Amino acid sequence: MKKKLFLVLFFSLFALFVTGCYNYHELENLAIVTGLSIDKKDNQYVIGVLVANSKKQEASSKEGQSQTIVYEGHGNSVMEAFYNIDLESPKQLYIGHLAVVVIDENIAKNEIEKISDILIRSPESRKNFYIVIARDAKAADVLKITSPLESYPSQNVSMNLKNTSTYQGISTDITYSEFIASMLTPGINPTLPTIKISGSVKDGEKQQNLESSSPETKLHLDTLAIFRDTNLVGYVNEEESRIINILNRRTAYSLTSVKYKDNNIVFHLSNFSIKRKATLENNQPIIDVSLKATAAINEINTNADLSDPDTITKINQLLENKIKNDILDTIHTTQNEFQSDIFGFGNLFYQKYPKYFSDIELDWDKKVYATVKINADVNIDLETKGSLEQTIRREMYGKTTK
Amino acid sequence: MKKIEKSIDKVFLTVQKMNGKSSDIKTRKIMQDESQIGILFLQSVSSDDKISDILIHSIMEIMESSHLTGKNLLQELYNHLYNGTIKEITTYQDLFYHLVNGFTAILVEGENKAIVVETKSTLDRGIQESNTETSLRGPKDSFTENIVVNLGLIRKRIKDPNLYFEELFVGRRTKTKINLAYLSDVADQERVEKLKKRLQEIDIDGVLDSGNLRSFLNPQKSAFPKIMSTERPDFVCGYLLEGKIAILVENTPFVLIFPTLFIDFIHTPGDYYQKTKNVNFSRFLRILGFFVTLLVPAAYVAIMTYNPEMIPDKLFISVAIQREGVPFPTAIEILMLGITFELLRECDLRMPSKMGTAISVVGGLVLGDAAVNAGIVSPFAVIIVAMTSVAGLLFTDIDMVNALRWWRLIFIFFASICGMIGVVIASIMLITHLSTLETFGIPYLTPFAPFYLKEQNDALFLTEKSKIKNRPRYLSSKNKKRLNWEVKK
Numbered sequence: 001m002k003k004k005l006f007l008v009l010f011f012s013l014f015a016l017f018v019t020g021c022y023n024y025h026e027l028e029n030l031a032i033v034t035g036l037s038i039d040k041k042d043n044q045y046v047i048g049v050l051v052a053n054s055k056k057q058e059a060s061s062k063e064g065q066s067q068t069i070v071y072e073g074h075g076n077s078v079m080e081a082f083y084n085i086d087l088e089s090p091k092q093l094y095i096g097h098l099a100v101v102v103i104d105e106n107i108a109k110n111e112i113e114k115i116s117d118i119l120i121r122s123p124e125s126r127k128n129f130y131i132v133i134a135r136d137a138k139a140a141d142v143l144k145i146t147s148p149l150e151s152y153p154s155q156n157v158s159m160n161l162k163n164t165s166t167y168q169g170i171s172t173d174i175t176y177s178e179f180i181a182s183m184l185t186p187g188i189n190p191t192l193p194t195i196k197i198s199g200s201v202k203d204g205e206k207q208q209n210l211e212s213s214s215p216e217t218k219l220h221l222d223t224l225a226i227f228r229d230t231n232l233v234g235y236v237n238e239e240e241s242r243i244i245n246i247l248n249r250r251t252a253y254s255l256t257s258v259k260y261k262d263n264n265i266v267f268h269l270s271n272f273s274i275k276r277k278a279t280l281e282n283n284q285p286i287i288d289v290s291l292k293a294t295a296a297i298n299e300i301n302t303n304a305d306l307s308d309p310d311t312i313t314k315i316n317q318l319l320e321n322k323i324k325n326d327i328l329d330t331i332h333t334t335q336n337e338f339q340s341d342i343f344g345f346g347n348l349f350y351q352k353y354p355k356y357f358s359d360i361e362l363d364w365d366k367k368v369y370a371t372v373k374i375n376a377d378v379n380i381d382l383e384t385k386g387s388l389e390q391t392i393r394r395e396m397y398g399k400t401t402k
Numbered sequence: 403m404k405k406i407e408k409s410i411d412k413v414f415l416t417v418q419k420m421n422g423k424s425s426d427i428k429t430r431k432i433m434q435d436e437s438q439i440g441i442l443f444l445q446s447v448s449s450d451d452k453i454s455d456i457l458i459h460s461i462m463e464i465m466e467s468s469h470l471t472g473k474n475l476l477q478e479l480y481n482h483l484y485n486g487t488i489k490e491i492t493t494y495q496d497l498f499y500h501l502v503n504g505f506t507a508i509l510v511e512g513e514n515k516a517i518v519v520e521t522k523s524t525l526d527r528g529i530q531e532s533n534t535e536t537s538l539r540g541p542k543d544s545f546t547e548n549i550v551v552n553l554g555l556i557r558k559r560i561k562d563p564n565l566y567f568e569e570l571f572v573g574r575r576t577k578t579k580i581n582l583a584y585l586s587d588v589a590d591q592e593r594v595e596k597l598k599k600r601l602q603e604i605d606i607d608g609v610l611d612s613g614n615l616r617s618f619l620n621p622q623k624s625a626f627p628k629i630m631s632t633e634r635p636d637f638v639c640g641y642l643l644e645g646k647i648a649i650l651v652e653n654t655p656f657v658l659i660f661p662t663l664f665i666d667f668i669h670t671p672g673d674y675y676q677k678t679k680n681v682n683f684s685r686f687l688r689i690l691g692f693f694v695t696l697l698v699p700a701a702y703v704a705i706m707t708y709n710p711e712m713i714p715d716k717l718f719i720s721v722a723i724q725r726e727g728v729p730f731p732t733a734i735e736i737l738m739l740g741i742t743f744e745l746l747r748e749c750d751l752r753m754p755s756k757m758g759t760a761i762s763v764v765g766g767l768v769l770g771d772a773a774v775n776a777g778i779v780s781p782f783a784v785i786i787v788a789m790t791s792v793a794g795l796l797f798t799d800i801d802m803v804n805a806l807r808w809w810r811l812i813f814i815f816f817a818s819i820c821g822m823i824g825v826v827i828a829s830i831m832l833i834t835h836l837s838t839l840e841t842f843g844i845p846y847l848t849p850f851a852p853f854y855l856k857e858q859n860d861a862l863f864l865t866e867k868s869k870i871k872n873r874p875r876y877l878s879s880k881n882k883k884r885l886n887w888e889v890k891k
Binding site: 027053097099155 | 706710711718727731732
């Protein structure tokens with residue numbers, strides 16, 4: 001009995017030292033990959049991984065600077081490229097805390113589904129990282145550009161995406177699982193945010209880039225990329241990006257401006273409530289989009305009398321028309337120019353008229369979508385004028401000024 | 403049983419022989435005319451003052467008067483001695499028992515009886531403030547080693563004729579006096595009888611502290627304490643009023659409370675002295691402390707080695723950078739630090755307080771700074787162990803603290819072999835274990851399992867005290883009403 005007990009205790013203690021347990025790894029043996037870039041060169045995949053916990057980082061973190069390592073690997077598939085990096089890196093690559101994946105434009109145009117598999121199949125990855133397309137730049141370069149405000153380039157990109165998509169609505173923070181979901185759901189096409197590099201990449205990856213108060217090389221987010229099925233078909237402009245994000249319920253706030261008496265009034269939009277309805281009349285698909293929102297005047301340069309209720313009503317009318325036209329224009333652009341249903345209207349038909357949709361599913365984007373009739377109804381509530389009752393000119397000279 | 407002989411000298415000799423001529427046996431003969439009186443006492447436990455000033459003085463007076471009237475001397479002594487506790491005995495066994503209890507035996511030549519009178523000296527330190535259970539509010543006095551004083555401290559708080567003290571003796575050699583205190587019209591009589599029987603069955607040579615009795619009262623194997631001890635008389639009275647039974651043991655200030663449930667370690671009777679809302683915050687901290695001390699180190703090991711995807715990116719990276727260069731696996735690192743802390747705590751308990759400074763300097767340096775700078779442990783592990791240890795000390799009962807320490811090791815062990823799943827396995831083990839425990843028929847996890855809806859007003863959190871009108875029903879079925887008062891609007 002005593003001997004048995006001793007043996008059990010001995011082996012129990014021994015188990016603490018055994019590193020062969022499934023899935024066991026000590027933290028210091030992991031290279032924490034926070035950013036991943038995928039490019040293609042000479043028919044081979046080139047992937048870059050941004051490792052956050054390098055020894056260099058430890059030394060530099062005390063001085064408030066950032067230094068991370070970007071490894072690059074080549075291979076016929078993404079996984080092979082990954083294994084090639086493992087040969088270089090003394091630590092095992094760990095993608096559980098992946099924050100951003102940057103994809104090259106050309107890959108996005110042709111074969112995004114080929115590189116998507118590895119990231120969704122790996123049990124290690126969390127699937128909630130952001131995915132972004134490098135526009136006019138090598139994807140690997142995006143990971144190298146340091147930023148003075150965030151410790152890691154990947155952090156820089158992901159925080160930027162998060163804030164911009166919430167407060168502006170030009171870019172959007174689409175996580176990988178959302179992207180895959182919109183790729184797999186019938187009747188909806190994905191959109192992805194894009195990113196650009198301004199300045200030279202060579203300077204951007206150096207520490208000196210951070211020493212200047214206005215860094216030479218910067219990353220900045222660009223407008224949305226539109227996909228049809230799995231292929232990138234083009235980019236929309238800023239105004240269209242905003243509308244797409246509003247209609248897809250991907251932003252909480254947005255901006256828009258209206259021309260009034262040759263000058264601009266800028267509005268801040270919030271409290272969006274979007275209703276989308278699909279109807280089928282004599283085989284003619286119709287989509288009704290209704291948008292309710294609250295607007296606040298952000299900036300006004302015209303000489304309008306803001307205390308006059310009629311003026312306010314007029315401005316409100318103008319704003320509603322402007323947004324309505326924007327919505328219709330944006331949807332028409334996607335119907336005609338890109339032939340891609342990024343709003344998921346097809347999905348509404350799929351849910352409401354499954355039989356009808358199953359007949360046209362394969363033709364939906366290229367043929368049917370362009371023929372869909374769109375009705376838009378916009379209802380804006382101009383709520384506040386901000387901290388100033390009147391325009392500055394009127395505050396100064398009184399109401400008589402013209 | 404040997405009867406007391408008629409000759410004083412023979413009695414003196416026999417007693418001295420019984421006790422191996424111990425140095426503290428004192429004898430004295432007083433002669434008045436033909437009457438001879440022998441006085442026998444143990445100096446070590448008797449008060450010299452009482453014997454010389456009062457007892458001998460009064461004996462002299464009685465002898466003189468009885469000589470004049472010619473009455474029976476023994477009877478006269480029995481009737482007229484200036485003393486509260488007086489007994490007539492006939493056997494040596496009784497005689498010796500009384501002697502060691504501080505009685506003085508008075509022998510009369512020619513009588514085969516003896517009178518014993520109480521001349522006990524006070525061999526205790528008096529009522530002092532409690533060292534082990536302090537609270538900012540509430541009475542400051544604590545029990546002493548003197549059981550009579552202890553009983554008095556309870557009696558003076560509960561002036562109810564239904565407060566019963568039942569006396570029995572345990573210990574073949576120590577013959578320790580044990581008192582069961584309970585409210586006869588509240589406490590479950592069956593439980594009292596069972597407990598008494600259990601105590602009487604104990605055949606042990608010595609009971610030096612109430613702790614000796616614990617294992618006999620509760621044979622179930624478990625690290626968790628199922629009998630609570632306290633040295634605060636107000637706490638004991640609080641428990642008595644709830645319907646519990648207190649076991650007072652001679653020569654120890656620690657009184658056992660029976661039955662004790664898991665919930666009693668989260669509560670303290672001091673809770674009821676304070677504002678309800680503030681008490682609830684303290685209770686929340688105690689519950690939090692319970693989970694922190696059990697789970698945090700295990701969760702740390704599990705997350706760091708198996709499930710790193712569970713923590714936010716920024717925290718993860720900063721922890722990973724700290725772990726850089728630490729030579730030991732995470733589990734060993736935590737165990738090492740934890741054991742160092744336990745060593746220091748153990749030292750602190752055993753060492754006189756004058757040595758405490760040396761320990762704290764070494765502890766502070768070793769744990770806090772040097773180990774991290776030397777790269778043996780990561781700073782984050784130090785934080786984890788510090789947090790765990792401090793949270794564990796929230797419980798005043800030392801047995802509870804030790805039980806948590808033991809289970810913490812089990813949790814770390816399972817976390818180190820199968821990660822978060824291991825923590826879950828250990829949690830299931832713990833809950834199963836706690837559910838199997840019971841004290842005299844009451845499940846340990848009452849009132850959670852079995853669940854008593856009506857007792858939840860004082861289970862984890864306290865509702866307004868004026869709303870708790872009944873005693874816990876699982877403790878007693880009679881005399882439930884505890885409060886009869888309505889809030890006046």
